[in-house]
Amino acid sequence: MRIPDSGPCKNLKITSVTLPRSTLTLRGDKRLEWKISGGGIVMTGTCRYKTWWLSITRNLRASVSNVSFKAALVFGTGGVSLADRDCSSSIGSARVRITNGGLVNWLLNKLLGLFDSKVKRILNSAICREAKKAVAKASSALAKLG
Numbered sequence: 001m002r003i004p005d006s007g008p009c010k011n012l013k014i015t016s017v018t019l020p021r022s023t024l025t026l027r028g029d030k031r032l033e034w035k036i037s038g039g040g041i042v043m044t045g046t047c048r049y050k051t052w053w054l055s056i057t058r059n060l061r062a063s064v065s066n067v068s069f070k071a072a073l074v075f076g077t078g079g080v081s082l083a084d085r086d087c088s089s090s091i092g093s094a095r096v097r098i099t100n101g102g103l104v105n106w107l108l109n110k111l112l113g114l115f116d117s118k119v120k121r122i123l124n125s126a127i128c129r130e131a132k133k134a135v136a137k138a139s140s141a142l143a144k145l146g
Contacts, residue, residue, distance in 0.1 A: 001013065001014040003043070003045075008047050008048050008049060008050075009045045009046065009047040009048075009060065010045060010046050010047075010048075011044075011045050011046050012043060012044070012045035012129050013043065013044050013045065014041060014042070014043050014072045015042050015043065015044050016040075016041070016042040017040070017041050017042075018038065018039055018040035018041070018065065019039065020032070020036040020037055020038045020039030020069075021037050021038050022035070022036045023035045023036075027072065030076065031073065031075070032072070032075070033069045033070070033071070033072045033073075033074045033129065034066070034069075034070070034071050034072075034073065035068075035069070036068065036069045036070075037066075037067075037068040037069075038066060038067075038068070039065075039066075039067040039068075039069075040063065040064055040065035040066065040067060041060065041063070041064050042062070042063045043061070043062045043063070044051075044059065044060065044061050044062075044099075045059075045060050045062075046058070046059055046060065047060050047116050053066070058098045058099075058100050058105065059098065059099045059100050059109070059142065060086075060096065060097070060098060060099070061095075061096075061097050061098075061099050062094075062095065062096045062097075063092075063093070063095050064091055064093070064094045064123065065092050066090075066091065066092025066093065067089070067090075067091050067092070067127075068089060068090045068091075068092075069087075069088075069089045069127055069128075069131070070087070070088050070089070071086055071087045071088075071128070071135075072086035072087075073086075073135065074086065078139070079139035079142060079143050080135055080138065080139040080142070081135065081136070081139065082131060082132045082135040082136075086133060087127075087128035087131060087132065088128070089124050089128055090124065091120045091123055091124055093116070093120070094116055094119040094120040094123060095105040095116055096112050096115070096116070096119065097106055097109050097112060098112070124141055
C-alpha cells in the first residue's frame with residue numbers, strides 16, 4: 001500500500017501488517033470495553049536530507065510491533081464518549097532504520113536508535129488522542145441520525 005509523500009520522505013509503502021487480536025466486552029449496561037493486542041506495521045521509503053553543503057538520500061525502514069490498546073466506550077444520553085481515563089495503549093517496539101549498507105549508515109542507525117523510545121512515547125500518546133477524536137466524530141454522526 002502506497003502512502004502520500006511527506007516532507008523529506010518519498011515512496012512510502014506499507015510492506016507488512018500484523019493484524020491484532022481484538023475483543024469486545026460489555027461492562028455493565030453503559031460501557032463497552034474494546035481491547036486489541038499484537039498489532040504491527042512495517043513501512044519503507046526513501047528520505048533525503050539536504051543543506052547548502054550536504055545532501056544525503058537513504059532508504060528507510062520503520063516498524064512498530066506489539067501494539068496494544070484498551071478503551072471503554074461509555075453510552076449516555078449525550079451519545080458515546082471515551083474519557084481519557086478509559087483509554088490506554090502500549091507499543092512493544094518502534095524502530096526507524098536506514099537499510100543502505102556502509103559505515104555512515106551504521107553510524108546513522110546508532111543515532112536513530114537513540115530516538116526509538118521517543119517515537120514510542122509520541123505514538124502512544126497519539127493512539128488514545130486519535131481514538132477519542134474518532135469516537136467523538138462517530139457519536140456526532142450517530143446523533144444526527146436520531
